[in-house]
Amino acid sequence: MKKEQLQKLREDYSKHSLDESDVAKDPVKQFEKWMEEAINSEVPEPNAMTLASVDHKKKPHARVVLLKGIEDGNFIFYTNYDSAKGEELRQNPNVALCFLWLELERQVRIEGRVEKISDEESEAYFKKRPYKSQLGALASNQSAEVPNRAFLEDAFSELEQKYAEGEVPKPVNWGGYKVIPEGFEFWQGRRSRLHDRIKYVFENGNWIIKRLSP
Template identity: 55%
Template sequence: MNQDNLQNMREDYASAELSENSVKADPIKQFGIWFDEAQEVNVPEKNSMTLSTATHDGRPSARIVLLKGYHEGGFVFYTNYLSRKGKEINKNPLGALTFFWPSLERQIRIEGILEKVSKEESEKYFHSRPRESQLGALASPQSQEIPNRESIENKWDELTAEYEGKDVPKPSFWGGYILKPRLFEFWQGRPSRLHDRIVYKKIDNKNWKKVRLAP
């Protein structure tokens, strides 16, 4: 690609606005409103979010995961505890989530503390998944080096045969995390790059402080 073309790529946002008075006092309720609106207009993969973690000495990494639930306590996703993200969370529980919905010209950033959900919650979700996904979780040593694709496919075939007619057990190394939020930022694209940015900062167990940031 011509670098001049890359530098000239830009969009002008003008579909909506965001003000301190128009948003809810509770950021999780505000998230729910935006998420429902994303569902109404059929935003593709609306529950896709970038999960950012870091090593104990601050080396960051990021990847896309799927939101599988949210409530007053936080935002839930599932993964392999022995994956790179799982190991990083074990050493440094600070994390961040980012949602970007281009068709709505909106972004949401959420920062907080990551903790494992209960074993019971992980078990319940694991057994609600398609059987093929259950076997995939059991077969995959996520983030570890493997010799080739055939090795993981052969493992999946072995497990398929082993558990034919039986329930697939949730592996001990697989389960959920909840990000307990301490900060939200709601971003609404606006014309001339004068975007709206409303930030919520948690000030105690129940209350949030709302501020506007310069774009």
Template identity: 50%
Template sequence: MSKPIADIRIEYKRHSLSEKDVQHDPIRQFDLWWTEAISSQIEEVNAMTLATASSDGLPSARIVLLKGFTEEGFVFFTNYNSYKGQQLDENPRACLVFFWKELERQVRITGLIEKVSAEESDVYFSSRPESSRIGAWASPQSKVIESRGILETTEAELQKAFEGKEIPRPLHWGGYRLKPVSVEFWQGRPSRLHDRIHYSLEETGNWRIERLAP
């Protein structure tokens, strides 16, 4: 008999987090944790949950990949006509969640969504493998299709059409930037008394730092 789900638990005890020790800016704090996560050789360290909601409040979440971050925000790329793209058009607010279990850490970032420039999308698209660039053309993302064979046939046709040619970025594909208004750093601690340090953006442009109860 398998172990009851309610009995599955891990005691977190690798690190601690104090509001006295964190950076004054959440992007700089994220950069510190990001560097440690990279050094820890976490598999798909840039995988993050993207949570969106439609104009009537219907939520949806899925895993996407972080492709860059700066003081301006966090960037990812996708099909603008996808379900998440539709929700982001209706309600340009979203939340990102990173969970790095090897470090017993979680980062939750909530903010406003904007599209990156066409030039930025072009630069990233051209850096992708050829198969991924063709895939962006081949898949009508989130649409109902009759079979996988349709995708494979379309892919083969596009490979032939683009053979020996530059593959341009489809206009329906590009990047989004989440500009944070709140960021929470969660560090697992023993007895479920976890450390939670929360940053919230004030009207002055400064960040307020507070500790939250676990």
């Protein structure tokens, strides 16, 4: 692909606007409002979020995970604790999240730190997962190198036979994290690249709302 093809890509956003006087005082409430609008607009996978973390060499890594709950203002997702991201989160709990809803010309950035949720909460969620998703979590040693696809499918088939009847046990190294927010930014696309950017900063026990230049 020639760089000229990318340089010619343009989109003039015009669907919505965002003003300091219109947003909720609590950024979590504002996020829930936008999430609800994304769901009602049938945005595909509206709970998909980019999770960025940093390893022990201060090298950043990013991947998409799924938001599975908002509890007490914290953002919940689940993964394998022994995965690459799990190791990075052990070493450095500071993370960033990014939601992109192109259909609504919106983006939300969240910065904060992670903590594991309780084993009881993780167990309760695991039991609600589809049967094959449970088997997949058990079959996969996430981020570990495997010889081929067949290796994974064979492991899955063995577990499928083993737990054809009865409850699938939650892997001991699988569970949830909560992201405790320390800052938010809501971005709304506008015409002529004069986008709306509203930032929430937590200061002295209160959320302070600021407008940023695009």
